[in-house]
Amino acid sequence: MTRLATSPQTVRCRNRLFAVLVALAISLAALPGAASAQCSPDVTAPTAICQNITVPLNSAGTASINASQVDNGSFDACGPVMLAVSPFFFTCNDLGANTVTLTVIDNAGNMSTCTATVMIIDNIAPTAMVAPFTASLDGTGNVTLTGAEFDAGSTDNCAVSGFSVAPNSFTCADVGGPISVTVSVSDTSGNVSMAMTTVTIEDNTAPVVTCPTVPLTTLPMGSCSAVVTWSPPTATDNCGVMSVTTDIASGSSFSSGTTTVTATAMDVNGNTSTCTFDVVVDDLEAPVITCPTITQVHNAGDCGDVVTFPNATATDNCAVASVVQTAGPASGTVFAPGTHTLTWVATD
CATH class of the missing domain: 2.60.40 (Immunoglobulin-like)
Structure with missing residues (x-):
């Protein structure tokens, strides 16, 4: 039995390639002498038998199959058959079960099909790239980390789906030097890789x-x-x-x-x-002021006398700021005969 396997191409071209293969098979079957004399004319379609397969993605996140992988013994009573399968190219978007069609063509151009399930899996763990991280305690003296804080560009053939770190909770007791932690990087298929790094815990909260x-x-x-x-x-x-x-x-x-x-x-x-x-x-205590004693004898026949006297004095529990005469003639001026009232104010 002869089997024709397709070559992996881009997803955009796979249906076109499949159609070309089928047409080629039919053309070859129509050539003179393609069928043996005892099978002429051959109007019976071949028997298509499929099998389910599991295919892992490669490091680029792609996978391709050929028809022989899903064929489980397809045959024709009159001679060899040609095989084609569609689709044959898969990516991360095809993870899980995919239905493919196996087409079996005999030498007379008779055709039959069957379907198989191609389970696309991803067995490749992410590439974990991590870096040290510095975390600050919160107002309660605690901090919890998710693991994403340590990521330094982790990659995967499909997609990185999450991070975790152990240990992940820290308190005031952890303030100080670097602490070793293990960061786990997982992808969408559950593959996990781990890497070691450090975390430094700081307390930046003022009392x-x-x-x-x-x-x-x-x-x-x-x-x-x-x-x-x-x-x-x-x-x-x-x-x-x-x-x-x-x-x-x-x-x-x-x-x-x-x-x-x-x-x-x-x-x-x-x-x-x-x-x-x-x-x-x-300070509620007022200064104590002492006024000068002034005695002046009037000269008979004068309309007034020049009177001089010292300024008032004051004391205070702290200090006297000023003693100022606020009423009455000033010292050294002429006083008319009679009694004059002089007033001083002391300020502390």
Whole structure:
């Protein structure tokens, strides 16, 4: 028995090639002497017998078959037969069961067909290409990775369908040096390949610091400073707080006015954050002013006298800013006979 196998061509040309082969077979069968004398005339079609086959795709994601692979002993009583199969070219889009038709032609041009199932499979695992990755913990101190983060251009003859990594969950305990992980790359047919790489876990989340509110403080009588205390600032962090400090300690002495205090929180991985609060000290004690004593004897016959006197003086628990005469004739001016009221204002 003679079998004619088709050659793999592009998908676009396979139906045309099949038609050409069938026509060629019919033409050859029509040649003089093609059939033996005892089978002349031969009007009986050959017997087509098919078998199912499984064919793997190659590294390019393609596969081709010939007619002899699906033939299971097709024959003709009068002589050899020619075989053709369609379709014969397959790609990743044909994964699974595909129905093909086997055409059997005898020397007289009689034709019969049968169908077979061609199971296209992909046994080639992806090529895993991975690279180290750096991951940051979230606000809860955890991070979960999918495996795709490590991909550095993995390929497959069909298509890469997914990634996974083991281990894939990390916590604050993993912050620091590189950790070895295994990345698995799978394709659409379930083939898997694995590669080793590393992950570095970082904590970039700063602590959350809360400053206290300090009530208004009044200076003690006779004093220019007051000791002020406050509740310590507090802080929380995804991995843990190392310290909370202030640039001015609670229990320090503060002068009158507003002083801004800065609190700094540091977590166990060196991240810091700050907040500020004001310490306000009020001075309610007024300065003590002393007016000069002025005694002037009027000269008889004069309409007035030039009177000179020192400025008023003042003391304060902190400091006197100014002592200013605000009413009455100034020192060194002429005072008319009589009583004059002079007024000074002291400001601290």
